[in-house]
Amino acid sequence: MDTALGDPLMASNDTASAGRAPAIEARGLVKQFEGTTAVDGIDLTVPEGAIYGILGPNGAGKTTTLRMLLGIIDPDEGVRRVLGRDDPHDIARLIGYLPEERGLYPAMKAVEAIAFMGALRGVPLAEGRRRGRELLEGHGLGHAADKQIRQLSKGMAQTVQLLGTLVHRPRLVVLDEPFSGLDAINQGKLEGLIRNLAADGTTVIFSTHVIAHAERLCEQVAIIAGGKVPYAGSVDAARDRIPAQVRLETRAREGRWRDALPADARREGDYWYFPLPETGIEPLLRALIEGEAGILSLSIERAGLHDAFVDIAGEAAARALDEQSPAEAVQ
Structure with a gap:
C-alpha cells in the first residue's frame, strides 16, 4: 500500500480504528x-462498504470533488487516497463511475453499450455481452437488450449506462447525481440497486441535491456548500445536533400543569411544541398527569436531515437545495 499521505492521516481515521x-x-x-475557488480545503473519509452521500446544492463543488477523487482532474492542493493507492489511475479497473453528463452512442444496442463500457475496464467483449444480458434481465430490461439506445426511454437509457458502470464488478462505485431525471419508479429501483451493491460489500459514493435520497440511503454524508464541507459524519449524528421536538395536545386549556412546560414552549392551534427536555419526557409526563392536563396525544419527533442541513449549512444553502429539488425525490 502507498504511504505518501503519512501516518497522521491514518491516525485520524476513526472508521479504520472501528x-x-x-x-x-x-x-x-x-x-x-x-x-x-470551486473546492476549498475539503476533508473526506469514506469507509469501505458504506453508502456515502455528498449532499449540497448545484454549484457547491460536488462534481469537482468527485473528479479530484477519481483522478479526472488533479487538486491544486491536498492529498487523496483511493482503495489504498495515491494515484486513482492505478486502480481504475476497480472503480465504476457514472458522470452527471449522461451519454451513450444512440445507434448502439443496449447490450453492446454495456459490453463496450466493460471493455474500457478490461472485460473481454464476449464476457461483457454475457454479463450485459444478465444485468439487463436482472433489472427487468431483458426485452431491450437488442434495441438501440435511441429506441429506449430516458429512464431505460440511464439504467443501461448505470449497468455499464457496474459490468466490470467494481469495488468502488461513484455516482454523480444518479437520480437526476429519473421518474419515481426508476428512482426507487436505483435506491434498491445501491442497497444491494452495499450489501455485497461494494462501496458506493454518490452526490445529490435531494436530501430524501441521502437520508434514506446513507450511513454517512458530507454536507458541502460554497466549496467547503462544514460537516462530514453519520446521518444520525447530524440529526442529533438538533434536539428532538415534543408535540403535545391536552384536553385542559389552562391549569397548574402549564408551569411544567419549558419556557420556550409555543402553541400552534391545538398543539404545544417544544424541545425535548434534557431530563427526558418522564418528569414532564408526571407533572402533566398530576396537574390534570388531560393528555390527548404526545409525540417526540426527531429532527430530519433537512433540519440538520439548515443548521449546518445555513438557510441560503438550504433554500438553494429546496429550489432545485422540489419534486425530484420519491416520498
Whole structure:
C-alpha cells in the first residue's frame, strides 16, 4: 500500500480504528478555475462498504470533488487516497463511475453499450455481452437488450449506462447525481440497486441535491456548500445536533400543569411544541398527569436531515437545495 499521505492521516481515521478500512481518504483538497475557488480545503473519509452521500446544492463543488477523487482532474492542493493507492489511475479497473453528463452512442444496442463500457475496464467483449444480458434481465430490461439506445426511454437509457458502470464488478462505485431525471419508479429501483451493491460489500459514493435520497440511503454524508464541507459524519449524528421536538395536545386549556412546560414552549392551534427536555419526557409526563392536563396525544419527533442541513449549512444553502429539488425525490 502507498504511504505518501503519512501516518497522521491514518491516525485520524476513526472508521479504520472501528474495523472498517477507508475506501477513500482526502485531506485539504483545493481546486480553482480561472481564479475562482470551486473546492476549498475539503476533508473526506469514506469507509469501505458504506453508502456515502455528498449532499449540497448545484454549484457547491460536488462534481469537482468527485473528479479530484477519481483522478479526472488533479487538486491544486491536498492529498487523496483511493482503495489504498495515491494515484486513482492505478486502480481504475476497480472503480465504476457514472458522470452527471449522461451519454451513450444512440445507434448502439443496449447490450453492446454495456459490453463496450466493460471493455474500457478490461472485460473481454464476449464476457461483457454475457454479463450485459444478465444485468439487463436482472433489472427487468431483458426485452431491450437488442434495441438501440435511441429506441429506449430516458429512464431505460440511464439504467443501461448505470449497468455499464457496474459490468466490470467494481469495488468502488461513484455516482454523480444518479437520480437526476429519473421518474419515481426508476428512482426507487436505483435506491434498491445501491442497497444491494452495499450489501455485497461494494462501496458506493454518490452526490445529490435531494436530501430524501441521502437520508434514506446513507450511513454517512458530507454536507458541502460554497466549496467547503462544514460537516462530514453519520446521518444520525447530524440529526442529533438538533434536539428532538415534543408535540403535545391536552384536553385542559389552562391549569397548574402549564408551569411544567419549558419556557420556550409555543402553541400552534391545538398543539404545544417544544424541545425535548434534557431530563427526558418522564418528569414532564408526571407533572402533566398530576396537574390534570388531560393528555390527548404526545409525540417526540426527531429532527430530519433537512433540519440538520439548515443548521449546518445555513438557510441560503438550504433554500438553494429546496429550489432545485422540489419534486425530484420519491416520498
